[in-house]
Amino acid sequence: KNQVEQSPQSLIILEGKNCTLQCNYTVSPFSNLRWYKQDTGRGPVSLTIMTFSENTKSNGRYTATLDADTKQSSLHITASQLSDSASYICVVSLGALNTGNQFYFGTGTSLTVIP
Amino acid sequence: DAGVIQSPRHEVTEMGQEVTLRCKPISGHNSLFWYRQTMMRGLELLIYFNNNVPIDDSGMPEDRFSAKMPNASFSTLKIQPSEPRDSAVYFCASSFGLNNEQFFGPGTRLTVL
Numbered sequence: 001k002n003q004v005e006q007s008p009q010s011l012i013i014l015e016g017k018n019c020t021l022q023c024n025y026t027v028s029p030f031s032n033l034r035w036y037k038q039d040t041g042r043g044p045v046s047l048t049i050m051t052f053s054e055n056t057k058s059n060g061r062y063t064a065t066l067d068a069d070t071k072q073s074s075l076h077i078t079a080s081q082l083s084d085s086a087s088y089i090c091v092v093s094l095g096a097l098n099t100g101n102q103f104y105f106g107t108g109t110s111l112t113v114i115p
Numbered sequence: 116d117a118g119v120i121q122s123p124r125h126e127v128t129e130m131g132q133e134v135t136l137r138c139k140p141i142s143g144h145n146s147l148f149w150y151r152q153t154m155m156r157g158l159e160l161l162i163y164f165n166n167n168v169p170i171d172d173s174g175m176p177e178d179r180f181s182a183k184m185p186n187a188s189f190s191t192l193k194i195q196p197s198e199p200r201d202s203a204v205y206f207c208a209s210s211f212g213l214n215n216e217q218f219f220g221p222g223t224r225l226t227v228l
Contacts, residue, residue, distance in 0.1 A: 042222075043222050044206075046216045046217060049216060089158060091158075102171065103160045106157075
């Protein structure tokens, strides 16, 4: 069964600290993995997209890693800021030529950064 | 560019009424996605189009839901008849190609009484 699991479900950290969010998936065949940031009351914003051949990608203070062998990804946030408080969603795309793309969503990690 | 535009931003209706949500994708994008988000179920993909053609509607929950994309700059998601369990935030997103970055609209918050 194709699934995406994220951990932790929620996280509280002090401003300036680093943190790492996890995404494990069983989706196969894998096409790509996306991390989104969603502020309360807004639509998700794309942070990174990684294909099978990529094992790390950065977007400012956000760095995503991918281990396609173990089917794990992580999102590392460096020097957190209050504005990083949001929900972070992992989405894995299944790629199949005859059925097209299918998308599988994690339930998200809620991050709260406190001063 | 104004980004993805959705209307209305809020909709309150009574059970049994028809609801139509509208989306204008970013100019030049050829892929369009409709999502639904609730606290219980998280973010769900309902249907997506590529070059105005529906590619996968397996996420559409019931026949009460239908979506159209008559041209490259407009799409609708219709619920008829609406039910209280349809209450959610509905997002539209667009991208240039199915595998590229998707840009989300601000969403339509639907409440069915």
